[in-house]
Amino acid sequence: MTKVAAVMLAMAVVFPIIGQDQASAYSWTRNLQEGSNGADVKELQIRVAGWAADSASRTFVEVDGIFGAGTKAAVKRFQSAYGLTADGIVGPATQAKLNSLEAGDGSTQNFNFSEFYSGDGKGFNGGKVGAATVKENVRRMMYKLEAVRKKAGNTPVQVNSGFRSLQDNAAAGGVANSQHMYGIAADIVLGGYSPTSIANIAKRSGFSGVIIYSTFTHVDSCAEYPYGMQGTWYWP
Template sequence: MTIAPRPHPDRRAVLRRALGISAAAGTAGLLGLSAAAPASAYSWSRTLSQGSSGADVTELQIRVAGWAAGSAQQTYVAVDGAFGSGTTAAVKRFQSAYGLSADGIAGPATQSALNALESSDGSTAHFDFSEFSSHDGAGFTGGNVSSTQVKENVRRLMYKLEALRKKAGDKAVTINSGFRSTSYNASVGGASNSMHTYGVAADVVVSGLSTLSVYKLAETCGFSGLETYSVSWQHVDSRIQYAYGSQFWWWEDGVV
């Protein structure tokens, strides 16, 4: 069921001040956040399929989270270490996008494709941690969770954005705003529980695409927070999936 969005009358002005750039340019969720450490050159030790469970399944879910749906749908891939039907469907979509046999089984070929999206520092192939650091020079410190947790949240966000990028035809994605320290967030008039202060939100621009087009793609990527497409960037966040802040679906323009 789609829940009517709540008004955010000052948000766009807040973001314009925060960006300073041209317009063109519950408990189970928290447990899931600590289930897997950041991974680079991840060592998959077995083939994973529906019914599998464990930390390697958690890592798989992190990496296919952006393939939550095939069309606009308010849903996400549970990051709980249990390989269920939602994970199977996401794996199939990932496999199809990367030219693999879409059987929903994460074997060597699928795992190799997943690892090709890694960078050696734990970031991903097309995104760097530096792109998401707070604009006040705080890095990943001073948020509403620890810097370690922020960095892990950002890593998970990167994989969703990799899916968005792939769905956009591999067009470049610019990060206008990622993590914000609480002090920086307050200085630009942001809400005290802004998803940016947890590292689960980003404001993005996709080269050559309208914000409406990006909004439509983001509707398939498991994001529970989407700002209106009437502005020149697209806000995306995972507020519900990781049990942060207000626990309601906020797709400001509804399902498009």
């Protein structure tokens, strides 16, 4: 073994190479069930938020860290959709499935942060909240969109517009308090699905703002956030 090879081997032992899945996997340290509470319950709620209802329903999964009846029902829907035992208990099998939807950079399996960047090249900057808040809001929305994708037979979701800076929103003709400027809204298209069909899926996936346009569907989570429309359901 050459000296260089020996050094490289030593470095690999001290600093093991971590795969993307290993780096991103959330560290579940216990089984979760109704009555549990804590930061891990909050993360669970973010990940099952798209399974809020069986049919069009003005309800969403409260991200409060308290595992109540609503969270349990969402977990059971998630489990059923992915072929798991639908018992509402978040054990190793459910945790593994939840982690399989992650990506190494904190996004999700089927969505990239760049898909939601402002159209004027500002990334997540220049909105009505800071870039870090926008990124976290987008991450939460991704999990809802993963549910929409799954409910549509794993049909890819095209994001026409995600976050918008104030300037980008003005250029797009957006309303003054557009939820796009907070990173909690997206205009989406699914191949083979009409805007109305997409809206019907979104209405059972925890989205409180659902607007049907001629060529796309707008979805947002306005009722959950204190951005001027908290508690409001807008399903015209």
